[in-house]
Amino acid sequence: MKGQLSSVARIASFICALALVVVIFVPMWRIDLAAPQYPEGLTMKIYPDKVGGDVDIINGLNHYIGMRTIHANDFVEFTVLPYIIGFFALFGILVGITRSRKLYYSWFVLFVLFGILAVYDFWRWEYNYGHNLNPNAAIVVPGMSYQPPLIGFKQLLNFGAYSFPDVGGYIFISVGVILMVIAFLEWKKAKKAVNVSAALLVTAMLMMQSCSSGPQPISYGKDACDFCKMVITDQKFGAEVVTTKGKVYKFDDVHCIASFIKSNTVDQKEISGIYFTDYSRKDQLVKSDNSFLLQSDMLRSPMGGNVAVFASEDSLKKFQQQLNGTAVQWNDLLK
Numbered sequence: 001m002k003g004q005l006s007s008v009a010r011i012a013s014f015i016c017a018l019a020l021v022v023v024i025f026v027p028m029w030r031i032d033l034a035a036p037q038y039p040e041g042l043t044m045k046i047y048p049d050k051v052g053g054d055v056d057i058i059n060g061l062n063h064y065i066g067m068r069t070i071h072a073n074d075f076v077e078f079t080v081l082p083y084i085i086g087f088f089a090l091f092g093i094l095v096g097i098t099r100s101r102k103l104y105y106s107w108f109v110l111f112v113l114f115g116i117l118a119v120y121d122f123w124r125w126e127y128n129y130g131h132n133l134n135p136n137a138a139i140v141v142p143g144m145s146y147q148p149p150l151i152g153f154k155q156l157l158n159f160g161a162y163s164f165p166d167v168g169g170y171i172f173i174s175v176g177v178i179l180m181v182i183a184f185l186e187w188k189k190a191k192k193a194v195n196v197s198a199a200l201l202v203t204a205m206l207m208m209q210s211c212s213s214g215p216q217p218i219s220y221g222k223d224a225c226d227f228c229k230m231v232i233t234d235q236k237f238g239a240e241v242v243t244t245k246g247k248v249y250k251f252d253d254v255h256c257i258a259s260f261i262k263s264n265t266v267d268q269k270e271i272s273g274i275y276f277t278d279y280s281r282k283d284q285l286v287k288s289d290n291s292f293l294l295q296s297d298m299l300r301s302p303m304g305g306n307v308a309v310f311a312s313e314d315s316l317k318k319f320q321q322q323l324n325g326t327a328v329q330w331n332d333l334l335k
Helices: 008-021 055-065 077-098 101-131 166-189 196-211 252-262 315-323
Strands: 029-035 038-046 050-052 152-156 159-165 238-244 250-251 273-278 280-289 292-295 306-308 327-328
Touching: 008 101, 008 166, 038 055, 038 077, 050 055, 050 292, 077 101, 101 166, 159 166, 250 252, 252 273, 252 280, 252 306, 273 306, 292 315, 315 327
Parallel strands: none
Antiparallel strands: 029 038, 029 159, 038 050, 152 159, 238 250, 238 273, 273 280, 292 306, 292 327
């Protein structure tokens, strides 16, 4: 009937409502801290109504640098958030029962607005804790703030801070994506659009792209090598390591990236990709699995590795004659 949700949208509404009930009882976000003195790492898990994990240890460390201790009682959000999530769950059940498209759109818009507000509130919380420091703390670094990243990685003194959604956060985000897709499809249906399958495929591709992590462009003359600490200047010899958590390490020479990996600064199980600058195309990064390496003393790379990387075997053979070099394997350089 006109103005009513399709059966698929109705079922999706019930599923999303039940998923939001689950969110109330599981952690929504987590902040992981890694440092040499804590090889096993420290974790703080943020639930809708409390904080968990290694909060006491983190509070003890924060005391030394002047940050306030973290207690659930200090946050009004922990009092109201479970009720807000419960409200959205009940709203979804109401939408499923009534099959009202207008109610569905209202649900979706309110959910998106709440998500934006929640992200801002989380950022504001991190900002206040990271900037409003005790000037009489045991450790004071002039101009230093300790705001964790909203999402991703940030170096804070000798601690690496990782901030990512936890189970509840991923459920919450997934509900938002499902609501967005269904809202789009229902709108298209109301406008008598016919290519629903293509819309789902495009949405899925965008979701996959937004969730992937990969290499970043090297800013030559600005970025520093994460092994030798020299500024990366030669556009023929750049390289990168990308971790499973999205952190990117950059290097100025194959010698440096190989030495970095062999040093176990990053557990090799946490490396999701290794990339090299294509010697013949300076603007292109080549994944190690698809690369061809040429070693020659005539290359004179920044740190003496003297290894050039190519995206194709034909390119390697072309330069091999010019440089009187020898083809080598990446794995052999790691031995």
